[in-house]
Amino acid sequence: MASYNIALNFEDGVTRFVDCKDGEKVLDAAFRSKINLPMDCSDGVCGTCKCRAESGSYDLGDDFVDDALTPDEAEAGLVLTCQMKPSSDCVIAVPTTSTACKTGQQKFGATVARVTQHNDAAILLELDVDAATAPAFLPGQYVNIDVPGSGQSRSYSFSTAPGEQRIGFLIKKIPDGLMSNWLAGTKPGDRLDLTGPLGSFYLRNVERPLLFLAGGTGLAPFLSMLEILARTGSDEKIHLIYGVTRDLDLVLVDKIEDYIARLPNFTFTTVVAEDASSHPYKGWVTQHMPPDVLHGGDVDVYLCGPPPMVDAVRKHFDDNGVKPRCFHYEKFTPNAMAKEAA
Ligand SMILES: Cc1cc2nc3c(=O)[nH]c(=O)nc-3n(C[C@H](O)[C@H](O)[C@H](O)COP(=O)(O)OP(=O)(O)OC[C@H]3O[C@@H](n4cnc5c(N)ncnc54)[C@H](O)[C@@H]3O)c2cc1C
Ligand code: FES
Numbered sequence: 001m002a003s004y005n006i007a008l009n010f011e012d013g014v015t016r017f018v019d020c021k022d023g024e025k026v027l028d029a030a031f032r033s034k035i036n037l038p039m040d041c042s043d044g045v046c047g048t049c050k051c052r053a054e055s056g057s058y059d060l061g062d063d064f065v066d067d068a069l070t071p072d073e074a075e076a077g078l079v080l081t082c083q084m085k086p087s088s089d090c091v092i093a094v095p096t097t098s099t100a101c102k103t104g105q106q107k108f109g110a111t112v113a114r115v116t117q118h119n120d121a122a123i124l125l126e127l128d129v130d131a132a133t134a135p136a137f138l139p140g141q142y143v144n145i146d147v148p149g150s151g152q153s154r155s156y157s158f159s160t161a162p163g164e165q166r167i168g169f170l171i172k173k174i175p176d177g178l179m180s181n182w183l184a185g186t187k188p189g190d191r192l193d194l195t196g197p198l199g200s201f202y203l204r205n206v207e208r209p210l211l212f213l214a215g216g217t218g219l220a221p222f223l224s225m226l227e228i229l230a231r232t233g234s235d236e237k238i239h240l241i242y243g244v245t246r247d248l249d250l251v252l253v254d255k256i257e258d259y260i261a262r263l264p265n266f267t268f269t270t271v272v273a274e275d276a277s278s279h280p281y282k283g284w285v286t287q288h289m290p291p292d293v294l295h296g297g298d299v300d301v302y303l304c305g306p307p308p309m310v311d312a313v314r315k316h317f318d319d320n321g322v323k324p325r326c327f328h329y330e331k332f333t334p335n336a337m338a339k340e341a342a
Helices: 026-032 071-075 178-185 216-232 253-262 307-319 335-341
Strands: 003-010 015-021 050-055 078-080 090-094 107-118 122-129 142-147 152-157 166-172 191-198 210-215 238-244 266-272 300-305 326-331
Touching: 003 026, 015 026, 015 191, 071 078, 122 178, 142 178, 152 166, 152 178, 152 216, 166 178, 166 216, 210 216, 210 307, 216 238, 216 253, 216 300, 238 253, 253 266, 300 307, 307 326
Parallel strands: 003 090, 210 238, 210 300, 238 266, 300 326
Antiparallel strands: 003 015, 050 078, 050 090, 107 122, 107 191, 122 166, 142 152, 142 191
């Protein structure tokens, strides 16, 4: 019997995946996985189980009342999980926390498989995940990796596509950084503990052209997204602008180039900020964003990088009246800043 992979994204950034059998309702499938989604009547009457389907196809049937879900709400992608029977993999945003649903973050272990140093700019960390199951996540999401022996963790976006036993991360080298120092001495066979997947920065249904804006190692989630797009195919135009500070920080450009052959509508530009660079495109990503990549606003923009870069792009959009149809962003906030903000 067919079954579908349903991603439940909770308000606190936690994602849990449940297996939903063909003909099964999402509420029941979640319950089988010990996740108590909000519910009351389980009969399509109260509306307590209302969530938002962000992608996938499904049938809601006609056994629910308008008071629980109006036709306009259904048209807008809202669903009643007590009625929803998926007919494909789906992503569902649940308007409450994972703890309220008696679930939480998932932990898993992994072994360092390969560490590739990209001069003093970045490290490509590849891990083999324990057990036969590859971790489920959405392209663009991240995990927290415990820094061994420190009692602390750091967040990193997957640079590989979901479904692989070997997972990858592109990590900026920070002088005297806790994780950076640990990575400088790591070797294949070392063990790591991870928690996740997490985050609401993930690739949605592709319904219009895409503009990807990456700052430094903010390239990582886009590599995951591009791999999925190349595997599933896409007719929409996809443009990536990858900005870095120094020439040396431009890493994995050959990997990006590979997607030109695999994704016919894919183009990209690299941009280097420092004055001393002889790169043909100098400055900030916002200076190399011609109107055609914005498609008059009929574009979904995904933006990821260090906080100043993300803030600068958002300000540029505001100042220039750029209003993309959808705008998703992720800030690689350093741990210290995140604590200050808390
Ligand atoms: C959701 C999320 C996803 C992330 N994904 C990635 C990713 O895929 N790749 C990646 O490289 N990073 C990513 N980060 C950032 C990452 O979690 C760490 O903050 C970063 O790797 C620094 O860790 P560290 O232990 O080496 O340095 P720390 O010990 O945390 O920092 C040492 C010192 O350096 C400063 N510092 C930290 N980061 C920077 C920086 N970028 N520039 C200048 N100074 C800095 C700190 O404020 C501190 O003073 C992500 C962050 C978030 C919140
Ligand atoms: S639980 Fe009442 S409408 Fe779904």
